[in-house]
Amino acid sequence: MAITLKEVAERAGVSRSAVSRAFTDGASVSEKMRRKVEKAARELGYSPNALASSLTTGRTKLIGLVSNNFHNPIFLQVFDLFTRGLQDRGLRPLLVNLSDETDPEASVRMLRQYSVDGAVVASSTLPPGFARAFRDAGVPVVHSFGRSSSTPQVHVVGIDNVECGRMAARTLIARGYRRLAFLGGPQSATSTQDRYTGFFDVLNAHPEVETSHSFADAYSFDAGRREMLRLLETTPAEAYFCGDDVLSIGVLSAITESGLKVPDDIGIIGLNDMEMARWQNIDLTTIHQPIRQIVTSSIELMVAMLDEPDRYPEARIFPCSVIERGTLRPLP
Amino acid sequence: MAITLKEVAERAGVSRSAVSRAFTDGASVSEKMRRKVEKAARELGYSPNALASSLTTGRTKLIGLVSNNFHNPIFLQVFDLFTRGLQDRGLRPLLVNLSDETDPEASVRMLRQYSVDGAVVASSTLPPGFARAFRDAGVPVVHSFGRSSSTPQVHVVGIDNVECGRMAARTLIARGYRRLAFLGGPQSATSTQDRYTGFFDVLNAHPEVETSHSFADAYSFDAGRREMLRLLETTPAEAYFCGDDVLSIGVLSAITESGLKVPDDIGIIGLNDMEMARWQNIDLTTIHQPIRQIVTSSIELMVAMLDEPDRYPEARIFPCSVIERGTLRPLP
DNA sequence: CGTTTTTTTGCAACCGGTTGCAAAAATACT
DNA sequence: AGTATTTTTGCAACCGGTTGCAAAAAAACG
Numbered sequence: 065m066a067i068t069l070k071e072v073a074e075r076a077g078v079s080r081s082a083v084s085r086a087f088t089d090g091a092s093v094s095e096k097m098r099r100k101v102e103k104a105a106r107e108l109g110y111s112p113n114a115l116a117s118s119l120t121t122g123r124t125k126l127i128g129l130v131s132n133n134f135h136n137p138i139f140l141q142v143f144d145l146f147t148r149g150l151q152d153r154g155l156r157p158l159l160v161n162l163s164d165e166t167d168p169e170a171s172v173r174m175l176r177q178y179s180v181d182g183a184v185v186a187s188s189t190l191p192p193g194f195a196r197a198f199r200d201a202g203v204p205v206v207h208s209f210g211r212s213s214s215t216p217q218v219h220v221v222g223i224d225n226v227e228c229g230r231m232a233a234r235t236l237i238a239r240g241y242r243r244l245a246f247l248g249g250p251q252s253a254t255s256t257q258d259r260y261t262g263f264f265d266v267l268n269a270h271p272e273v274e275t276s277h278s279f280a281d282a283y284s285f286d287a288g289r290r291e292m293l294r295l296l297e298t299t300p301a302e303a304y305f306c307g308d309d310v311l312s313i314g315v316l317s318a319i320t321e322s323g324l325k326v327p328d329d330i331g332i333i334g335l336n337d338m339e340m341a342r343w344q345n346i347d348l349t350t351i352h353q354p355i356r357q358i359v360t361s362s363i364e365l366m367v368a369m370l371d372e373p374d375r376y377p378e379a380r381i382f383p384c385s386v387i388e389r390g391t392l393r394p395l396p
Numbered sequence: 397m398a399i400t401l402k403e404v405a406e407r408a409g410v411s412r413s414a415v416s417r418a419f420t421d422g423a424s425v426s427e428k429m430r431r432k433v434e435k436a437a438r439e440l441g442y443s444p445n446a447l448a449s450s451l452t453t454g455r456t457k458l459i460g461l462v463s464n465n466f467h468n469p470i471f472l473q474v475f476d477l478f479t480r481g482l483q484d485r486g487l488r489p490l491l492v493n494l495s496d497e498t499d500p501e502a503s504v505r506m507l508r509q510y511s512v513d514g515a516v517v518a519s520s521t522l523p524p525g526f527a528r529a530f531r532d533a534g535v536p537v538v539h540s541f542g543r544s545s546s547t548p549q550v551h552v553v554g555i556d557n558v559e560c561g562r563m564a565a566r567t568l569i570a571r572g573y574r575r576l577a578f579l580g581g582p583q584s585a586t587s588t589q590d591r592y593t594g595f596f597d598v599l600n601a602h603p604e605v606e607t608s609h610s611f612a613d614a615y616s617f618d619a620g621r622r623e624m625l626r627l628l629e630t631t632p633a634e635a636y637f638c639g640d641d642v643l644s645i646g647v648l649s650a651i652t653e654s655g656l657k658v659p660d661d662i663g664i665i666g667l668n669d670m671e672m673a674r675w676q677n678i679d680l681t682t683i684h685q686p687i688r689q690i691v692t693s694s695i696e697l698m699v700a701m702l703d704e705p706d707r708y709p710e711a712r713i714f715p716c717s718v719i720e721r722g723t724l725r726p727l728p
Numbered sequence: 729c730g731t732t733t734t735t736t737t738g739c740a741a742c743c744g745g746t747t748g749c750a751a752a753a754a755t756a757c758t
Numbered sequence: 759a760g761t762a763t764t765t766t767t768g769c770a771a772c773c774g775g776t777t778g779c780a781a782a783a784a785a786a787c788g
Binding site: 410411412413414417424425426429448449450451452453454 | 769
């Protein structure tokens with residue numbers, strides 16, 4: 065079906081190597097030869113088989129894009145940015161959707177069978193050990209949205225969740241709230257743990273502030289709403305730092321359903337600053353996570369690693385910032 | 397770096413063919429041989445190179461997943477379902493993100509270079525000709541969320557947008573609205589055109605109903621909000637059929653911002669029934685599009701085509717249904 | 729112009745597998 | 759046991775490219 069190098073060579077009356085070289089830039093070919101080959105190729109509609117060449121060059125330009133966050137709206141943007149960014153550099157994303165508890169080894173094996181040049185693990189909920197499995201298998205890996213660390217074992221690009229927790233606490237205190245609560249996502253996620261740490265890190269220095277905490281069982285609207293409805297059965301806090309924006313919207317929904325007003329009765333601060341947070345009928349005050357920078361930086365790191373696979377692991381941490389909207393009362 | 401067939405063969409003291417056969421099911425190998433090979437393979441940590449084998453078998457198990465809808469939240473679910481579904485069948489999605497006006501030929505060429513076994517074009521906004529380019533290049537293709545047709549030129553799986561338009565019109569009329577408007581997405585999208593056709597198809601039979609129409613310039617919150625704010629400057633209609641759910645939410649936002657109430661003052665019906673439509677603080681009445689079925693069916697069709705590439709093109713159209721929530725007044 | 733140097737080309741081996749075919753081994757049959 | 763049959767195995771060629779090396783051609787030099 066498809067035209068091969070050999071056929072082009074025959075048509076152009078040259079050797080197969082000549083054709084190969086005509087399609088490899090930087091190769092030793094005369095202008096004349098290149099034109100002759102290109103003509104034949106064009107007439108035949110030839111385009112080189114990337115996989116066959118990968119066999120000898122050792123490069124497939126395939127990059128595994130591994131994630132388990134196919135329910136969080138911000139990840140649509142993440143995928144958008146990743147696919148575009150990789151494509152722009154001539155790399156091809158091979159998408160891997162981890163079902164809830166996929167064996168890391170299985171993914172690693174699969175991606176090695178396809179000889180990916182590298183893998184990006186894009187997930188805020190996978191344990192650091194997951195990315196490590198790739199590194200151990202000799203696959204260059206970047207863990208995007210992974211846990212920040214001062215002694216990273218693999219390349220990590222993301223935010224400092226502990227600092228986000230602190231930031232949320234400071235923001236709430238500055239606005240005069242005195243009964244604060246942490247309403248986290250799944251307790252098993254490192255992001256939840258870190259935000260918790262940071263949040264109470266600051267609050268512990270404020271004995272006048274009353275605190276409480278609880279966890280929703282997923283980063284989802286329903287989980288947030290359910291948990292908030294439960295909390296509303298007794299006396300709720302004055303303000304909540306929620307696990308993420310989706311959760312926050314569930315929480316908002318629960319609050320308004322029960323007849324209370326935001327921010328008058330209860331304040332909410334989320335995390336992520338997803339597209340919808342900005343929507344006027346949601347108008348969520350939240351902590352902005354610089355997704356674009358994280359993705360861009362991840363890709364740069366990936367590209368760098370393709371040339372230098374044993375690059376010393378680094379953590380690239382990007383600062384977050386509070387985006388003031390309408391779910392927190394203003395500064396006094 | 398990676399272990400090859402040859403090394404396993406040497407270690408096991410057998411021929412290379414034997415090793416190859418041990419890893420191909422259905423091949424002629426004795427139980428004894430298989431065990432011997434597997435042992436050696438395990439000790440060496442060998443796993444076969446899928447790309448090398450594709451060279452002779454002609455099958456890569458790679459499927460191009462081509463889309464330009466990286467901003468519509470329902471597509472996150474679409475990608476989730478596609479990647480899972482393909483993975484479950486041992487197929488690997490190679491993701492292609494079409495930047496606004498990518499040349500179909502370029503995508504086709506790229507996917508052919510990677511010898512994909514087939515391609516799924518998942519898009520409600522690409523012209524039918526796009527998918528045809530794949531077919532013409534000999535790549536089995538399914539156009540998911542494509543325009544329904546009684547004489548499809550490529551396999552199409554989706555909904556009947558004309559019928560959706562009719563359904564919206566009937567729904568609004570049944571609820572007693574008498575000044576109706578169509579607030580479509582981009583006029584260039586076939587989905588917009590078809591819904592328009594269906595909508596006015598029904599309304600033309602109702603001379604007592606007053607109608608109007610306009611178009612937002614994207615399927616986005618902002619575009620919907622902007623257009624509705626514009627419409628609110630004069631006398632708005634009693635009810636709007638909006639291009640999709642995201643658009644609808646923008647419209648809702650504009651309406652409440654201007655102090656009117658939904659559904660008391662203005663009724664809204666969307667299309668897609670995305671995750672968020674269900675959220676209690678949005679609670680959008682909308683037309684449900686059976687995404688899961690569309691994806692499942694697309695994958696089945698794709699798998700069928702891998703065995704039978706010249707299968708006669710068919711259109712698989714799934715029925716939609718109105719989901720009653722809170723943005724339309726109830727039936728009288 | 730002949731000689732040296734540089735560039736271009738083709739040969740042949742290789743990348744990591746698969747597969748048709750014939751020989752070898754195992755099984756079945758008399 | 760000897761022969762016919764079936765199963766298993768290895769050889770060698772092939773899939774579609776790349777690349778080191780040496781020969782051929784072109785360019786530079788005296």
